[in-house]
Amino acid sequence: MIATQRSVSGSSQSPRSPSSQPYLSVSVTDPVKLGNGVQAYISYRVITKTNLPEYQGPEKIVIRRYSDFVWLRDRLFEKYKGIFIPPLPEKSAVEKFRFSAEFIEMRRQALDIFVNRIASHHELQQSEDLRTFLQADEEDVQSKVSDVVLGKEKPVEESNPEYEKLKHYIFELENHLAEAQKHAYRLVKRHRELGQSLSDFGKAVKLLGACEGNSLGKAFSELGTKSETLSVKLQKEAHQLLMNFEEPLKDYVRAVQSIKATIAERANAFRRQCELAETTKLKEINLNKLTLMRSDKVGEAEIEYQELKAESEEATRMFEMIVRLMNEEIVRFQEQKTLDMGIAFHEFAKGQARLANGIANAWRSLIPKLEACSSSS
Amino acid sequence: MIATQRSVSGSSQSPRSPSSQPYLSVSVTDPVKLGNGVQAYISYRVITKTNLPEYQGPEKIVIRRYSDFVWLRDRLFEKYKGIFIPPLPEKSAVEKFRFSAEFIEMRRQALDIFVNRIASHHELQQSEDLRTFLQADEETMERLRSQETGIFKKKPADLMQIFKDVQSKVSDVVLGKEKPVEESNPEYEKLKHYIFELENHLAEAQKHAYRLVKRHRELGQSLSDFGKAVKLLGACEGNSLGKAFSELGTKSETLSVKLQKEAHQLLMNFEEPLKDYVRAVQSIKATIAERANAFRRQCELAETTKLKEINLNKLTLMRSDKVGEAEIEYQELKAESEEATRMFEMIVRLMNEEIVRFQEQKTLDMGIAFHEFAKGQARLANGIANAWRSLIPKLEACSSSS
Numbered sequence: 001m002i003a004t005q006r007s008v009s010g011s012s013q014s015p016r017s018p019s020s021q022p023y024l025s026v027s028v029t030d031p032v033k034l035g036n037g038v039q040a041y042i043s044y045r046v047i048t049k050t051n052l053p054e055y056q057g058p059e060k061i062v063i064r065r066y067s068d069f070v071w072l073r074d075r076l077f078e079k080y081k082g083i084f085i086p087p088l089p090e091k092s093a094v095e096k097f098r099f100s101a102e103f104i105e106m107r108r109q110a111l112d113i114f115v116n117r118i119a120s121h122h123e124l125q126q127s128e129d130l131r132t133f134l135q136a137d138e139e140d141v142q143s144k145v146s147d148v149v150l151g152k153e154k155p156v157e158e159s160n161p162e163y164e165k166l167k168h169y170i171f172e173l174e175n176h177l178a179e180a181q182k183h184a185y186r187l188v189k190r191h192r193e194l195g196q197s198l199s200d201f202g203k204a205v206k207l208l209g210a211c212e213g214n215s216l217g218k219a220f221s222e223l224g225t226k227s228e229t230l231s232v233k234l235q236k237e238a239h240q241l242l243m244n245f246e247e248p249l250k251d252y253v254r255a256v257q258s259i260k261a262t263i264a265e266r267a268n269a270f271r272r273q274c275e276l277a278e279t280t281k282l283k284e285i286n287l288n289k290l291t292l293m294r295s296d297k298v299g300e301a302e303i304e305y306q307e308l309k310a311e312s313e314e315a316t317r318m319f320e321m322i323v324r325l326m327n328e329e330i331v332r333f334q335e336q337k338t339l340d341m342g343i344a345f346h347e348f349a350k351g352q353a354r355l356a357n358g359i360a361n362a363w364r365s366l367i368p369k370l371e372a373c374s375s376s377s
Numbered sequence: 378m379i380a381t382q383r384s385v386s387g388s389s390q391s392p393r394s395p396s397s398q399p400y401l402s403v404s405v406t407d408p409v410k411l412g413n414g415v416q417a418y419i420s421y422r423v424i425t426k427t428n429l430p431e432y433q434g435p436e437k438i439v440i441r442r443y444s445d446f447v448w449l450r451d452r453l454f455e456k457y458k459g460i461f462i463p464p465l466p467e468k469s470a471v472e473k474f475r476f477s478a479e480f481i482e483m484r485r486q487a488l489d490i491f492v493n494r495i496a497s498h499h500e501l502q503q504s505e506d507l508r509t510f511l512q513a514d515e516e517t518m519e520r521l522r523s524q525e526t527g528i529f530k531k532k533p534a535d536l537m538q539i540f541k542d543v544q545s546k547v548s549d550v551v552l553g554k555e556k557p558v559e560e561s562n563p564e565y566e567k568l569k570h571y572i573f574e575l576e577n578h579l580a581e582a583q584k585h586a587y588r589l590v591k592r593h594r595e596l597g598q599s600l601s602d603f604g605k606a607v608k609l610l611g612a613c614e615g616n617s618l619g620k621a622f623s624e625l626g627t628k629s630e631t632l633s634v635k636l637q638k639e640a641h642q643l644l645m646n647f648e649e650p651l652k653d654y655v656r657a658v659q660s661i662k663a664t665i666a667e668r669a670n671a672f673r674r675q676c677e678l679a680e681t682t683k684l685k686e687i688n689l690n691k692l693t694l695m696r697s698d699k700v701g702e703a704e705i706e707y708q709e710l711k712a713e714s715e716e717a718t719r720m721f722e723m724i725v726r727l728m729n730e731e732i733v734r735f736q737e738q739k740t741l742d743m744g745i746a747f748h749e750f751a752k753g754q755a756r757l758a759n760g761i762a763n764a765w766r767s768l769i770p771k772l773e774a775c776s777s778s779s
């Protein structure tokens with residue numbers, strides 16, 4: 001699910017030549033566990049290949065850890081209001097699971113997807129913070145946790161029916177997605193449990209076969225061996241389901257949460273715009289009053305009024321920009337999501353069909369062997 | 378798994394005509410819940426169709442309950458030592474499960490198999506107790522059922538308790554808690570060892586087969602929950618993606634139903650035969666215990682008789698006036714000893730025949746069970762594969778229209 005690069009460089013010209021296609025390619029690789037005990041963490045190699053002039057050279061490799069990615073995400077979120085910042089995988093994980101090979105690989109993939117989505121977004125890829133993240137020495141990158149203000153203050157809200165529908169859709173979507181993702185996870189678990197059960201069953205039946213000895217014993221053994229084989233198949237498929245289907249669902253959930261954060265930002269911007277507009281109006285009324293009274297405070301008030309007016313106009317511009325960007329982002333999000341989920345469903349149905357077919361063949365291949373055992377008894 | 382009848386009557390002659398084939402056919406049907414609360418129980422219709430002269434007429438229907446079957450099993454166990462009495466399904470069950478449709482049907486089937494195995498066993502089918510069971514009116518049956526039955530001082534307890542008693546006797550003998558009088562027969566030792574080992578492995582296999590059934594059900598339930606959740610997602614989305622979600626959800630729910638059905642099939646066609654096999658082995662263990670008892674009795678009586686003989690000779694030499702009395706006692710003891718020897722030898726002979734019969738029947742039954750199992754699994758997997766494959770073009774249609 002790696003978003004496409006701006007363009008792929010296919011020419012053999014020197015990467016610095018201005019006539020070759022511009023490209024920016026990033027990969028997150030080689031997770032390595034560093035540190036000890038509670039302070040242990042994973043570090044990744046982030047390899048940037050590019051011919052963009054803003055970057056230092058054709059290839060740069062830096063070491064980054066999870067909190068560095070969080071820093072980048074927070075900076076982009078601050079600076080590019082209105083744009084849906086690609087989501088990060090969750091921070092917390094059950095302690096003993098945190099360093100399992102599966103978790104580490106899942107996280108590495110998700111981080112790679114994260115950076116590449118930024119690098120292929122026409123606005124975000126120009127970010128200075130991205131350049132810092134991809135190139136700066138390890139000591140210079142600061143980690144920071146930012147809070148998203150959720151508008152707990154005066155409830156000043158837009159009355160825009162289209163936007164209301166969108167918000168409603170996003171919140172409903174989040175709930176349904178979370179449910180679906182929970183059940184997808186359980187489905188994977190059940191596949192595993194069935195596989196384990198088949199394995200135990202196979203072992204027990206094989207012991208029975210060893211005890212019986214004759215043709216019946218042989219039949220027991222065949223049944224047991226087949227069960228164990230199928231158990232392995234089922235366990236493998238559970239893992240595949242996890243990677244190909246449950247992960248995309250989880251990614252979708254995170255994307256929706258990112259959108260909710262942007263919705264909160266828009267609400268903040270709207271509120272700020274309203275407050276400033278009101279304050280400016282009051283200031284204007286006060287200025288007119290002072291002018292009429294020919295007060296000597298007029299000059300001061302005039303300056304304050306102008307400053308406030310500028311702030312107010314700036315807040316309005318900011319809000320309108322967020323609205324505009326958000327509308328573009330909605331379209332982009334819908335398209336990408338439809339594509340991603342379509343692929344995920346396809347893989348899911350194919351995987352299930354393939355597994356079921358394999359199972360059917362395995363059991364069918366057992367039947368003649370069982371008949372051979374019966375007829376020889 | 379109904380054992381074949383003696384012979385099936387195919388002629389159109391009157392069933393009473395002596396030249397028509399003898400037949401005895403029994404079925405246990407129509408379970409009905411009677412009584413209230415704690416005293417509620419299930420009663421069954423037992424229909425006997427026969428042309429045997431010992432029976433009253435061509436068809437007889439009686440009402441019986443579980444404890445009547447227990448009475449029959451206990452009587453046969455008493456009278457036909459050496460023969461593997463067909464096993465009964467277990468008495469106890471988790472209270473709330475006791476009247477579930479599935480449990481009632483499983484028990485009815487097992488009781489039907491039980492009676493038919495007796496009716497088709499060349500020795501047991503001649504039992505007077507069988508005839509009583511199949512024909513006596515309900516009041517007579519109730520009276521017999523509540524009587525004490527000889528060595529089983531308790532009321533006809535569940536099979537487990539009886540076998541526990543018998544088993545502890547056997548292990549007492551084996552562990553040397555009583556005088557360790559045991560047959561020293563290598564063939565028989567091998568058989569006993571095989572039976573005890575078999576019981577353990579069977580119990581394990583049956584436990585895991587049960588769990589397998591449970592896991593099928595759980596996977597089915599999970600698929601159903603998943604399907605519902607995905608359908609809700611589809612309703613929320615609305616467009617072609619929503620349609621894809623809905624198709625996926627509906628398919629999942631369909632497959633869930635398939636899985637639950639197959640779980641039930643697995644239960645009836647495979648797990649039950651395994652359970653039945655376990656019970657049969659436990660029945661054999663009871664017979665092993667009986668043989669050990671008979672052997673010990675034979676030895677004790679032989680020894681006591683010998684001592685009596687020595688004493689008699691002593692008294693004869695001494696010309697004691699107690700000789701007459703001693704002679705009588707000696708003769709009585711000798712007769713008892715000979716009877717005990719005959720009894721033991723009969724049990725040995727019967728048991729040898731039974732072992733052969735048991736092995737053949739078991740091989741047949743389990744062969745069928747495996748066949749059904751593999752076929753059922755293949756059928757289920759095939760159905761699932763087809764269902765998912767049929768979904769793929771629908772999903773592609775959704776993607777291309779978006």
